Amino acid sequence: xxxxxxxxxxxxxxxxxxxxxxxxxxxxxxxxxxxxxxxxxxxxxxxxxxxxxxxxxxxxxxxxxxxxxxxxxxxxxxxxxxxxxxxxxxxxxxxxxxxxxxxxxxxxxxxxxxxxxxxxxxxxxxxxxxxxxxxxxxxxxxxxxxxxxxxxxxxxxxxxxxxxxxxxxxxxxxxxxxxxxxxxxxxxxxxxxxxxxxxxxxxxxxxxxxxxxxxxxxxxxxxxxxxxxxxxxxxxxxxxxxxxxxxxxxxxxxxxxxxxxxxxxxxxxxxxxxxxxxxxxxxxxxxxxxxxxxxxxxxxxxxxxxxxxxxxxxxxxxxxxxxxxxxxxxxxxxxxxxxxxxxxxxxxxxxxxxxxxxxxxxxxxxxxxxxxxxxxxxxxxxxxxxxxxxxxxxxxxxxxxxxxxxxxxxxxxxxxxxxxxxxxxxxxxxxxxxxxxxxxxxxxxxxxxxxxxxxxxxxxxxx
Amino acid sequence: xxxxxxxxxxxxxxxxxxxxxxxxxxxxxxxxxxxxxxxxxxxxxxxxxxxxxxxxxxxxxxxxxxxxxxxxxxxxxxxxxxxxxxxxxxxxxxxxxxxxxxxxxxxxxxxxxxxxxxxxxxxxxxxxxxxxxxxxxxxxxxxxxxxxxxxxxxxxxxxxxxxxxxxxxxxxxxxxxxxxxxxxxxxxxxxxxxxxxxxxxxxxxxxxxxxxxxxxxxxxxxxxxxxxxxxxxxxxxxxxxxxxxxxxxxxxxxxxxxxxxxxxxxxxxxxxxxxxxxxxxxxxxxxxxxxxxxxxxxxxxxxxxxxxxxxxxxxxxxxxxxxxxxxxxxxxxxxxxxxxxxxxxxxxxxxxxxxxxxxxxxxxxxxxxxxxxxxxxxxxxxxxxxxxxxxxxxxxxxxxxxxxxxxxxxxxxxxxxxxxxxxxxxxxxxxxxxxxxxxxxxxxxxxxxxxxxxxxxxxxxxx
Numbered sequence: 001x002x003x004x005x006x007x008x009x010x011x012x013x014x015x016x017x018x019x020x021x022x023x024x025x026x027x028x029x030x031x032x033x034x035x036x037x038x039x040x041x042x043x044x045x046x047x048x049x050x051x052x053x054x055x056x057x058x059x060x061x062x063x064x065x066x067x068x069x070x071x072x073x074x075x076x077x078x079x080x081x082x083x084x085x086x087x088x089x090x091x092x093x094x095x096x097x098x099x100x101x102x103x104x105x106x107x108x109x110x111x112x113x114x115x116x117x118x119x120x121x122x123x124x125x126x127x128x129x130x131x132x133x134x135x136x137x138x139x140x141x142x143x144x145x146x147x148x149x150x151x152x153x154x155x156x157x158x159x160x161x162x163x164x165x166x167x168x169x170x171x172x173x174x175x176x177x178x179x180x181x182x183x184x185x186x187x188x189x190x191x192x193x194x195x196x197x198x199x200x201x202x203x204x205x206x207x208x209x210x211x212x213x214x215x216x217x218x219x220x221x222x223x224x225x226x227x228x229x230x231x232x233x234x235x236x237x238x239x240x241x242x243x244x245x246x247x248x249x250x251x252x253x254x255x256x257x258x259x260x261x262x263x264x265x266x267x268x269x270x271x272x273x274x275x276x277x278x279x280x281x282x283x284x285x286x287x288x289x290x291x292x293x294x295x296x297x298x299x300x301x302x303x304x305x306x307x308x309x310x311x312x313x314x315x316x317x318x319x320x321x322x323x324x325x326x327x328x329x330x331x332x333x334x335x336x337x338x339x340x341x342x343x344x345x346x347x348x349x350x351x352x353x354x355x356x357x358x359x360x361x362x363x364x365x366x367x368x369x370x371x372x373x374x375x376x377x378x379x380x381x382x383x384x385x386x387x388x389x390x391x392x393x394x395x396x397x398x399x400x401x402x403x404x405x406x407x408x409x410x411x412x413x414x415x416x417x418x419x420x421x422x423x424x425x426x427x428x429x430x431x432x433x434x435x436x437x438x439x440x441x442x443x444x445x446x447x448x449x450x451x452x453x454x455x456x457x458x459x460x461x462x463x
Numbered sequence: 464x465x466x467x468x469x470x471x472x473x474x475x476x477x478x479x480x481x482x483x484x485x486x487x488x489x490x491x492x493x494x495x496x497x498x499x500x501x502x503x504x505x506x507x508x509x510x511x512x513x514x515x516x517x518x519x520x521x522x523x524x525x526x527x528x529x530x531x532x533x534x535x536x537x538x539x540x541x542x543x544x545x546x547x548x549x550x551x552x553x554x555x556x557x558x559x560x561x562x563x564x565x566x567x568x569x570x571x572x573x574x575x576x577x578x579x580x581x582x583x584x585x586x587x588x589x590x591x592x593x594x595x596x597x598x599x600x601x602x603x604x605x606x607x608x609x610x611x612x613x614x615x616x617x618x619x620x621x622x623x624x625x626x627x628x629x630x631x632x633x634x635x636x637x638x639x640x641x642x643x644x645x646x647x648x649x650x651x652x653x654x655x656x657x658x659x660x661x662x663x664x665x666x667x668x669x670x671x672x673x674x675x676x677x678x679x680x681x682x683x684x685x686x687x688x689x690x691x692x693x694x695x696x697x698x699x700x701x702x703x704x705x706x707x708x709x710x711x712x713x714x715x716x717x718x719x720x721x722x723x724x725x726x727x728x729x730x731x732x733x734x735x736x737x738x739x740x741x742x743x744x745x746x747x748x749x750x751x752x753x754x755x756x757x758x759x760x761x762x763x764x765x766x767x768x769x770x771x772x773x774x775x776x777x778x779x780x781x782x783x784x785x786x787x788x789x790x791x792x793x794x795x796x797x798x799x800x801x802x803x804x805x806x807x808x809x810x811x812x813x814x815x816x817x818x819x820x821x822x823x824x825x826x827x828x829x830x831x832x833x834x835x836x837x838x839x840x841x842x843x844x845x846x847x848x849x850x851x852x853x854x855x856x857x858x859x860x861x862x863x864x865x866x867x868x869x870x871x872x873x874x875x876x877x878x879x880x881x882x883x884x885x886x887x888x889x890x891x892x893x894x895x896x897x898x899x900x901x902x903x904x905x906x907x908x909x910x911x912x913x914x915x916x917x918x919x920x921x922x923x924x925x926x
Contacts, residue, residue, distance in 0.1 A: 104682060164784065217748025218568050219568070221869060221896075221898040221899065223867070223868045227771075227799065227868065228743070228752060228754045228763040229754070230751070233775050234770070237699070237700040238700075240697070244700075244701060285679050286678045286693065289692055289693070291693075300690040300691040301689075304690050309696035309697050309699075309792075310785060310786055310787050312699070312776060312792060313780040314772065314775040315772065315795070316562075317780075317793075320562070320626060321502065321626065321797075326773070326774070329772075332778070332779060336686060336690065361750060363750050369784045430687060435785065435786060436684065436787065
């Protein structure tokens with residue numbers, strides 16, 4: 001149990017949160033109803049609606065707001081000034097979500113949120129509308145309880161996180177002065193498990209790539225032509241297989257050159273965390289779990305690079321048989337990266353390798369997708385210590401220190417462009433199903449997240 | 464040029480064909496408009512319509528007809544008795560077609576036939592509505608010219624060829640007596656090239672299979688889970704690749720055990736045929752043509768087994784990025800077989816091999832699809848000789864003897880169940896695009912096919 005006691009001001013913020021809990025839940029439902037899929041060009045209206053909704057919410061909470069355009073979807077900006085000389089906290093979140101269609105296995109319409117047993121189910125529930133709104137509600141409570149007077153608060157909620165934030169770097173460069181801050185707070189990740197609050201100090205990087213192989217100018221009869229014409233779908237399996245090595249390794253030459261091995265101490269820390277392979281297997285529902293030889297499940301998820309096919313498509317994918325030799329075959333894949341791998345270098349190595357093994361008879365085209373550098377943040381800063389105390393107040397439990405397998409490219413962007421570290425306070429759960437069907441978010445954690453952020457603002461006022 | 468002269472009766476049949484040419488073309492257009500896709504359960508009405516259309520046509524031509532039910536789509540049957548003791552010729556064709564959607568690359572609606580420069584474009588144009596109707600029009604002309612009195616003619620036009628004729632064997636067994644004949648005539652293949660009429664004495668066999676790999680119970684975030692959970696799409700590329708060997712070989716153990724090598728004489732014959740790799744490459748529109756080392760293009764197409772992926776599907780196949788680790792991955796593939804490979808044995812070898820290399824973490828399910836034995840027919844029969852002369856009359860040119868890469872499983876069925884050889888008189892062209900988009904058929908060859916069949920009936924009367 002927690003050993004910390006709450007100040008009267010924080011107590012007041014918590015009361016405000018409890019009084020407004022139903023209304024905050026209702027606001028989350030409204031936000032989740034907007035199908036703001038940033039990668040879908042038919043969803044432009046919903047993207048605008050989500051940005052406007054966010055701005056209105058911040059207006060109502062008492063921030064000075066603006067919708068700032070980018071080359072793509074706009075960024076919602078808000079700010080509230082505290083005392084002169086106070087610390088500045090920048091909240092980052094995103095109002096865009098991953099695609100979602102019933103055919104992916106949803107039990108309900110992804111944009112018609114439902115609540116059952118204090119859990120909300122909808123696309124964006126945990127990634128990131130629910131988590132971002134928790135911080136904002138915590139801010140609102142802190143304002144109400146006069147906890148936020150000794151800090152400056154800035155908020156950016158962007159609309160392109162799920163497509164790799166292609167316009168965030170130019171945006172941050174353009175608004176460098178306006179965005180200056182002491183620390184960034186991001187809730188777009190997970191606890192270690194239920195009632196295991198955590199702060200995330202490491203993230204994997206990412207390089208996505210799509211390869212399109214083209215052979216004959218149109219689909220051919222596999223009887224009349226098979227054997228005499230190179231089949232792009234056959235070749236696709238060959239080149240994707242060649243990228244994979246045995247025992248969970250990746251076989252692209254020089255792929256591991258810059259991978260730093262963990263220190264013995266960090267390995268020990270990670271493997272001391274309360275984590276059961278059997279529970280994990282139950283959570284993913286696979287017949288067995290497996291990965292790179294010589295590493296534990298948490299090491300594989302958090303600290304080792306991957307090569308994962310995200311999508312394959314070629315030829316006849318519908319009902320029944322169609323004995324064609326396809327004209328074209330496509331694979332989308334994502335490579336998760338760890339320090340000190342560089343996404344751009346990995347992309348080049350991958351493309352060069354595929355081209356080097358491509359047989360005659362097909363051509364390859366690459367569609368480069370977004371990349372993100374891996375990041376490990378310092379655990380020694382004052383802000384990091386403050387966040388540990390705030391999480392303990394919000395969740396009633398000391399947090400554990402974890403890494404995450406996913407990528408939050410903006411963490412790197414803030415570090416590189418503005419020199420600011422991020423505090424990654426994950427409010428979600430590992431099985432929330434971000435990016436999958438039936439994405440969910442606990443409304444208990446929604447509330448805990450609000451209290452945590454109120455507490456953090458108080459902690460940072462005291463520094 | 465042809466050295467044969469036509470009899471007055473055949474001349475009369477040719478005149479009838481020429482008088483009715485426009486009307487026959489119109490009938491073909493009507494037939495092609497019916498979207499009789501046998502593999503598509505939403506096309507049941509069209510399947511019925513195509514069967515009825517065929518029956519009416521045969522009625523009108525003077526045959527005694529019946530629609531004979533099967534467990535699936537029915538068979539249209541027709542017969543016409545000649546003199547007692549006359550030979551019996553059984554025409555086989557099919558009224559069903561392959562699936563066709565605009566997205567496959569059609570320049571026009573696949574079931575709205577167009578004619579340009581004496582070529583008709585529509586799904587089913589060459590496979591098999593155009594070719595089957597050519598035989599039937601030739602029969603009609605022969606009846607008109609009293610060429611068909613000294614033969615018995617039976618016709619079966621089935622509706623399940625494109626799904627592997629699953630009910631044809633029980634059908635033939637049930638109607639064994641009624642279907643007894645001296646020879647089967649089938650036009651469901653190709654000439655060697657434009658103005659290179661041919662008779663086909665060999666066909667490859669076929670075994671189709673679909674493999675479904677399942678891993679986690681639902682799609683997972685490739686960041687949060689990647690590396691610690693086996694990815695079914697990665698594994699799919701691995702197992703499909705493992706089935707392929709280097710240099711165009713197939714690596715499934717024992718796959719080649721029963722493959723008979725060609726005689727030197729047959730290899731010489733095949734490689735003496737007028738065939739240009741450069742023309743072939745132009746026809747398929749691939750950046751290069753390639754295949755099993757040590758064999759020519761025609762040998763590869765006609766006489767060597769293949770392993771061709773027909774379709775791949777897994778994970779995110781739409782626009783943009785979705786960094787999922789897919790729950791499931793599917794591959795459909797077809798293996799073309801040559802004497803003396805057995806489809807059922809090949810299916811077993813393939814499944815056993817895949818299971819033997821399947822890593823833990825995924826399960827495999829196989830959906831067995833249709834198989835067909837390879838077949839090489841005798842070139843020494845009276846009927847074979849008659850067909851050579853008839854083709855020369857129809858096309859004004861001696862035919863070449865060829866094999867075909869595709870499978871016409873019924874050829875085997877007729878041989879095994881009824882003991883009858885088939886004459887495969889291909890009226891199509893290699894680039895007609897059967898099974899692909901913009902399928903076409905030359906209306907010049909449509910007419911030549913009619914004359915050929917009238918002539919064949921006369922030839923067989925004279926035996």
